Amino acid sequence: MAKNITPRGVNFSEWYQDVIKAGELADHSPVKGCMVIRPDGYAIWEQMQAKLDRRFKELGHVNAYFPLLIPESFITKEAEHVEGFAPELALVTHAGGKELEERLAIRPTSETIIGHMYAKWVQSYRDLPVLINQWANVMRWELRTRMFLRTTEFLWQEGHTAHETYDEAQEETLKMLEVYRWFLEDICAIPVIAGAKPEHEKFPGALTTYAVEAMMQDGKALQSATSHNLGQNFAKAFEILFLDRDNQQQHCWTTSWGSTTRMIGALIMTHGDDDGVIIPPRLAPTQVVIVGLWKNEAEKVGVVAHVEAIRAEIAKVLDPLKIKLDLRDNLRPGDRFFTWIQKGVPLRIEVGPKDVENEAGLSVRRDERTKEAISLGQMAQRVPQLLEEIQANLYAKALAYRAQKTQKIDDYQTFKTFMDGEGGFALAHWDGTKETADKIQEETKATIRVLLPIEGEESGVCMISGKPSKRRVIFSKAY
Amino acid sequence: MAKNITPRGVNFSEWYQDVIKAGELADHSPVKGCMVIRPDGYAIWEQMQAKLDRRFKELGHVNAYFPLLIPESFITKEAEHVEGFAPELALVTHAGGKELEERLAIRPTSETIIGHMYAKWVQSYRDLPVLINQWANVMRWELRTRMFLRTTEFLWQEGHTAHETYDEAQEETLKMLEVYRWFLEDICAIPVIAGAKPEHEKFPGALTTYAVEAMMQDGKALQSATSHNLGQNFAKAFEILFLDRDNQQQHCWTTSWGSTTRMIGALIMTHGDDDGVIIPPRLAPTQVVIVGLWKNEAEKVGVVAHVEAIRAEIAKVLDPLKIKLDLRDNLRPGDRFFTWIQKGVPLRIEVGPKDVENEAGLSVRRDERTKEAISLGQMAQRVPQLLEEIQANLYAKALAYRAQKTQKIDDYQTFKTFMDGEGGFALAHWDGTKETADKIQEETKATIRVLLPIEGEESGVCMISGKPSKRRVIFSKAY
Numbered sequence: 001m002a003k004n005i006t007p008r009g010v011n012f013s014e015w016y017q018d019v020i021k022a023g024e025l026a027d028h029s030p031v032k033g034c035m036v037i038r039p040d041g042y043a044i045w046e047q048m049q050a051k052l053d054r055r056f057k058e059l060g061h062v063n064a065y066f067p068l069l070i071p072e073s074f075i076t077k078e079a080e081h082v083e084g085f086a087p088e089l090a091l092v093t094h095a096g097g098k099e100l101e102e103r104l105a106i107r108p109t110s111e112t113i114i115g116h117m118y119a120k121w122v123q124s125y126r127d128l129p130v131l132i133n134q135w136a137n138v139m140r141w142e143l144r145t146r147m148f149l150r151t152t153e154f155l156w157q158e159g160h161t162a163h164e165t166y167d168e169a170q171e172e173t174l175k176m177l178e179v180y181r182w183f184l185e186d187i188c189a190i191p192v193i194a195g196a197k198p199e200h201e202k203f204p205g206a207l208t209t210y211a212v213e214a215m216m217q218d219g220k221a222l223q224s225a226t227s228h229n230l231g232q233n234f235a236k237a238f239e240i241l242f243l244d245r246d247n248q249q250q251h252c253w254t255t256s257w258g259s260t261t262r263m264i265g266a267l268i269m270t271h272g273d274d275d276g277v278i279i280p281p282r283l284a285p286t287q288v289v290i291v292g293l294w295k296n297e298a299e300k301v302g303v304v305a306h307v308e309a310i311r312a313e314i315a316k317v318l319d320p321l322k323i324k325l326d327l328r329d330n331l332r333p334g335d336r337f338f339t340w341i342q343k344g345v346p347l348r349i350e351v352g353p354k355d356v357e358n359e360a361g362l363s364v365r366r367d368e369r370t371k372e373a374i375s376l377g378q379m380a381q382r383v384p385q386l387l388e389e390i391q392a393n394l395y396a397k398a399l400a401y402r403a404q405k406t407q408k409i410d411d412y413q414t415f416k417t418f419m420d421g422e423g424g425f426a427l428a429h430w431d432g433t434k435e436t437a438d439k440i441q442e443e444t445k446a447t448i449r450v451l452l453p454i455e456g457e458e459s460g461v462c463m464i465s466g467k468p469s470k471r472r473v474i475f476s477k478a479y
Numbered sequence: 480m481a482k483n484i485t486p487r488g489v490n491f492s493e494w495y496q497d498v499i500k501a502g503e504l505a506d507h508s509p510v511k512g513c514m515v516i517r518p519d520g521y522a523i524w525e526q527m528q529a530k531l532d533r534r535f536k537e538l539g540h541v542n543a544y545f546p547l548l549i550p551e552s553f554i555t556k557e558a559e560h561v562e563g564f565a566p567e568l569a570l571v572t573h574a575g576g577k578e579l580e581e582r583l584a585i586r587p588t589s590e591t592i593i594g595h596m597y598a599k600w601v602q603s604y605r606d607l608p609v610l611i612n613q614w615a616n617v618m619r620w621e622l623r624t625r626m627f628l629r630t631t632e633f634l635w636q637e638g639h640t641a642h643e644t645y646d647e648a649q650e651e652t653l654k655m656l657e658v659y660r661w662f663l664e665d666i667c668a669i670p671v672i673a674g675a676k677p678e679h680e681k682f683p684g685a686l687t688t689y690a691v692e693a694m695m696q697d698g699k700a701l702q703s704a705t706s707h708n709l710g711q712n713f714a715k716a717f718e719i720l721f722l723d724r725d726n727q728q729q730h731c732w733t734t735s736w737g738s739t740t741r742m743i744g745a746l747i748m749t750h751g752d753d754d755g756v757i758i759p760p761r762l763a764p765t766q767v768v769i770v771g772l773w774k775n776e777a778e779k780v781g782v783v784a785h786v787e788a789i790r791a792e793i794a795k796v797l798d799p800l801k802i803k804l805d806l807r808d809n810l811r812p813g814d815r816f817f818t819w820i821q822k823g824v825p826l827r828i829e830v831g832p833k834d835v836e837n838e839a840g841l842s843v844r845r846d847e848r849t850k851e852a853i854s855l856g857q858m859a860q861r862v863p864q865l866l867e868e869i870q871a872n873l874y875a876k877a878l879a880y881r882a883q884k885t886q887k888i889d890d891y892q893t894f895k896t897f898m899d900g901e902g903g904f905a906l907a908h909w910d911g912t913k914e915t916a917d918k919i920q921e922e923t924k925a926t927i928r929v930l931l932p933i934e935g936e937e938s939g940v941c942m943i944s945g946k947p948s949k950r951r952v953i954f955s956k957a958y
Contacts, residue, residue, distance in 0.1 A: 027596065027600075029545070029546045029592070029596070030550060030592070030595055031546045031548050031549070031550060031583065034546035034547075035546070036543070036544070036545050036546065036596055037543055037544040038543055039541035039542065039543045039611060041543075042541075042542050042543045042544055044543065045544075046542060056618060059798070062518035062521075062522065063518065063521050063525065064514070064515070064517055064518045064520075064521045065516040065521055065524075065634060066508070066514055066515050067508045067510045067513035067514070067515065067632055068513070068547075068585070068616055068618070068632050069510050069513060069569075069632070070510070071509060071510060074509070087575065088575060089574070089575075090548075090573075090575075090583075091569050091571060091572070091573040091574065092569050092570060092571050092572075092573035092585065093570070093571075093573060094569075094570040094572060094582075095568070095570065095620045096567060096568075096569075096620030096621075096622070097566055097620075103573075104510065104569075106547075106571065106585075113508070113509070113510075116509055117515055119509070120506070121506075124931070126809065132518060136616075137547055137615075137616065139547070141575030141576075142575075143575070144506070153546055153547050153548070155544060234809040278523070299859070321536070321914045330605065358543065375747055384698035387902075442745065
């Protein structure tokens with residue numbers, strides 16, 4: 001049991017902070033609400049970036065970079081947008097030793113400045129679609145911050161596309177939602193539910209907002225990425241016009257979609273255990289660590305050579321940069337193992353003098369701690385298999401946990417008891433009004449995460465108002 | 480001749496702006512001094528990042544992320560540092576609807592906040608060296624801006640390392656200088672001179688600053704990357720202390736080194752011609768474009784199939800993402816060729832009905848416009864050869880240009896005439912004082928770019944003061 005980590009059952013929130021500290025993933029910074037992403041945390045973000053970026057490009061998107069600072073007047077151009085973001089802006093008022101004529105906001109998101117540029121670039125339907133993504137830092141002044149989950153500054157990608165028709169914009173919105181579902185489930189091993197947000201929870205300025213919602217190990221929901229159909233709202237505010245195929249001037253239909261360093265928080269709270277974080281193999285910056293063990297210099301020579309031989313064998317099938325060697329001799333073996341456990345490396349291979357003799361190594365899985373001797377000749381075959389088994393196991397466990405904590409609920413008393421207790425996802429009927437949602441949130445802290453798809457859903461009546469409901473929605477307390 | 484580009488000989492500065500616009504590399508933004516890096520420009524930056532990042536990691540560095548905002552008080556902690564950067568700061572004074580207690584600067588560089596964190600993380604010599612790099616945006620409020628070369632906000636990488644001894648820090652400083660030399664010369668095909676900056680031109684707070692200087696096609700120098708030995712200056716200001724091997728508390732020795740989107744400007748001004756930019760093959764996001772040409776639908780079928788066959792052949796040896804197909808039928812062939820010329824794609828392959836018959840394609844080099852028919856079967860062999868020939872040619876031409884514009888000068892009258900004329904690099908003796916350098920700059924606009932290595936250099940006397948000089952230095956007008 002890790003001495004530096006509060007068990008999840010004692011205090012989940014402290015556990016989360018402890019795990020981040022123990023794994024050296026991030027640190028507090030001297031700037032209120034801002035964090036430092038340490039190398040071991042940033043390496044996870046780099047893997048996320050690489051996987052998502054490749055997928056975006058396969059789907060025809062290109063990257064670009066727009067300014068950090070946005071004139072305050074831009075943000076006020078779209079009415080709902082300003083209402084949503086104005087309270088959270090950080091403003092530059094002085095620069096180069098002078099007071100500025102117009103205050104500049106550090107971007108909280110870039111629809112406005114990108115909309116302004118698209119208006120310059122797009123003239124005709126031949127210029128469409130525009131499929132641009134940006135990797136950037138953004139800032140939203142938050143009062144209560146929590147590492148990775150909610151920080152004043154965070155890193156993200158924001159896709160911004162412009163299209164000829166509503167249908168194309170809607171197709172793009174759902175396509176990118178599916179990219180996020182794929183990424184979270186297939187790469188991060190985090191089961192998610194993808195669906196539309198209720199009207200009152202949508203992105204400021206959007207027509208419809210879709211999100212992928214995951215369940216953390218405390219039963220709370222975490223919105224892990226969002227995709228918005230912005231309709232013609234921003235195109236009208238920024239005059240993104242084009243000549244259509246009939247030579248008529250039209251406003252474009254735009255979308256935006258984003259995912260952030262928050263996903264690292266989702267990863268930690270989905271897979272971590274009382275000893276620390278567990279990184280799923282497909283995402284892990286270090287997939288395998290080979291730890292050499294010896295008592296004296298004579299043993300060391302043979303062990304180091306054998307460790308190198310195992311690495312060479314595994315490097316035939318894995319990216320060599322994802323294999324680490326631990327040949328430190330200033331720490332006891334147990335402490336050395338613990339470093340890698342707390343960093344969440346999915347597979348450890350221990351190599352001592354006996355293993356040199358036997359031409360083998362002892363693999364230890366991070367998820368189940370199960371051990372298995374693997375001969376040198378079998379490494380290239382068995383290690384990738386084990387990594388896939390770990391990947392599948394992490395997903396299966398998270399899925400089972402979510403299933404166990406998800407319940408159809410039809411009456412409000414049961415709902416309140418459910419939310420007062422261990423919580424989880426309640427699938428309930430709701431009358432579609434903000435008033436009812438607000439009342440439920442006030443009384444239980446639960447919010448509507450996403451609407452379930454209409455297909456296959458039974459209709460019913462709202463558990464509060466008794467009014468008809470076409471489908472269930474997911475209620476949960478949330479981060 | 481490109482109608483949308485002013486010839487270099489007419490106005491180099493207008494040529495530079497025109498080339499960027501024609502190649503759709505960047506655009507002006509509505510925020511004073513900030514630019515938008517458009518997809519075709521950003522793709523070059525992505526290639527630069529990929530090449531440098533891999534090299535940094537091979538040398539043991541890891542990436543991390545530190546906050547964008549730095550308390551104003553941090554920047555004032557190192558005396559020279561504040562003097563250098565305070566006039567250029569952009570300051571956040573209001574956030575979340577309130578005035579802040581302490582003003583926060585948008586980072587102009589991150590030595591201070593990173594120094595603060597290193598002081599927390601480093602305890603013992605066992606924690607050293609710390610080898611961290613950051614990819615980030617920074618801001619320096621500039622009055623006169625120019626796309627890529629000098630913008631208020633720019634993108635860069637900043638490496639920050641901490642070491643046990645001066646010697647190790649010095650070794651790191653020179654090692655990273657060499658990485659920049661390698662990158663600029665071997666990847667970007669830009670010849671550079673690497674050397675120390677004179678005392679009065681060093682980074683604010685550094686012990687010694689080294690730079691790589693390139694010559695642009697107007698004879699001016701462009702500082703393309705810098706590497707600083709910071710001595711113990713920042714370690715003392717931020718109390719980065721460690722217990723050494725003798726159990727004594729010591730201040731670390733730190734370094735920092737950086738390169739920016741300015742290198743894209745260097746690339747344009749080194750290789751561009753009157754028709755636009757030329758991207759060296761090793762850096763090019765698109766290395767080859769295959770243009771299909773037809774007059775009717777019947778021809779089109781065969782041409783498209785042949786274009787695909789050529790792509791498949793080349794994809795055997797090149798990254799498939801770096802091969803583009805041009806199968807547009809709404810533009811004339813000449814206009815289609817011109818798109819790729821202006822984007823600087825190093826090799827174009829034209830495919831018409833005759834080429835289908837002959838099972839070949841016509842390659843056209845971007846640098847020399849030379850044409851060569853290549854049979855389908857030879858593509859996988861000849862295309863990479865041609866790309867390497869283009870790479871070598873671009874470097875050789877730039878080197879020859881620099882040689883032709885570089886002169887040893889020993890008397891000040893000749894020097895003045897040289898700088899008043901076409902300019903270039905003057906290798907001259909200088910007495911080592913700021914006074915003399917200032918006088919020369921005032922009278923000729925030329926500054927000292929770097930000191931030449933002492934080895935192999937003859938000593939002499941300063942062309943102004945007649946005082947002894949151990950080595951020549953490079954004078955030039957500069958960006």
